[in-house]
Amino acid sequence: MNFEFFMPTRLVFGPGKVKEVGTYVKFIGKKALIVTGRSSAKKTGHLDMVTKSLEQEGIKWLAFDEVEPNPFTTTVERGANLARENHVDVVIGLGGGSAMDTAKGIAFMALNEGHVADYIAGKQGGDVLPIVLITTTAGTGSEANNYAVFTNPETKVKKSLKSPKTYARVSIIDPELMLTVPKKVTASTGIDVFFHAMEAYVGRRSQPFTDALALEAIRLVAESLKGAYEHGEDIQYRERMAWANTLAGVAINLSGTCGIHGMGHPLSGIYDVPHGESLAAVSLAFMRFNIFEAPGKFAKVAEALGVDVRGLTLSEAAEKSIEALRDLMDRVGLPKKISAFGITEKDIDTLAEHAYTKMTHNLEASPRVPTMDDVKRMYMESL
Known part of the structure; x- marks a missing residue:
């Protein structure tokens, strides 16, 4: 076996830690830009x-x-311009994945010239402002x-910015911040946790x-x-989901995601479908296509999802993973078809x-590994 582990972020976990x-x-710094959602x-x-908490420590x-x-x-x-104009020396991401990813992007672009799309496409960057992240959802990791995932509004391409310097110096995971998350967002972000974990596990880049x-x-x-x-x-449910989210986030840091994210991102990038829901809607077709490659x-x-696999053949046990996931998505009201977002056959x-x-x-x-025709068939199955 040959594999590596690298995790430079200090993870601070527990109720009340945000304070x-x-x-x-x-x-880390004396003047912070707090990056967050609109409301x-x-x-x-x-x-x-x-x-x-910042003001108590004399931080502007x-x-x-x-x-x-x-x-x-x-x-x-826009955020990077604001950071440069105000000479901030640390960027804090407060929110779900969108806010945290944007904080990473702003910290990166504050010290690098040009357009972030060029760096997503492979241009090499330099230094990055220090990053602190505070997650308010159990999702994205x-x-x-x-990783920092963005959509280019001109091309509709949704892809990741990734740099060895875009790890947070400190990340705070406070389950109390998640107590107010609405049910729909809880379901969408929570299923994203599952797909991060499953794709890291079944994908070709998995490691022990x-x-x-x-x-x-x-x-x-x-x-x-x-x-x-x-x-x-x-708080107990929120705490366990927060921990699952962080575990899965570390897993994709090392092993990445695979085809579910590959098929889900176009739904978000082109049609602005919520991320977790886009993954749920294509997941069952993806699993049916891949299941006998890694039974x-x-x-x-399936076993981790709670299925009793005793007495089942390997292929029978593998197929139970699809049933178990379908049942989990039903229990939290997630869509299982892309037609739920207005997608029709003409969009395939x-x-x-x-x-x-x-x-x-x-x-x-x-x-x-799918061909173009395979991808079309999976989308068709997901209608």
């Missing part, structure tokens, strides 16, 4: 908690609160990796370290997502071409 953010930031952090009081701050779901590359560049993290994350999602969805005020792994997925060629030409890295990491 300590200033004690970590004071060793949620204000309404919940999360922004006030962060600014109070300003806010960039223009982050949208499926954030645009242009949003990153951005606090535990160096991430396999262990991924299977534990799947088990926690199976045990806790429905509870967090139905009883969002219960042992899909059998383990556009989606397939986009996925096959723009998301090659993801598709090629799948257990069974």
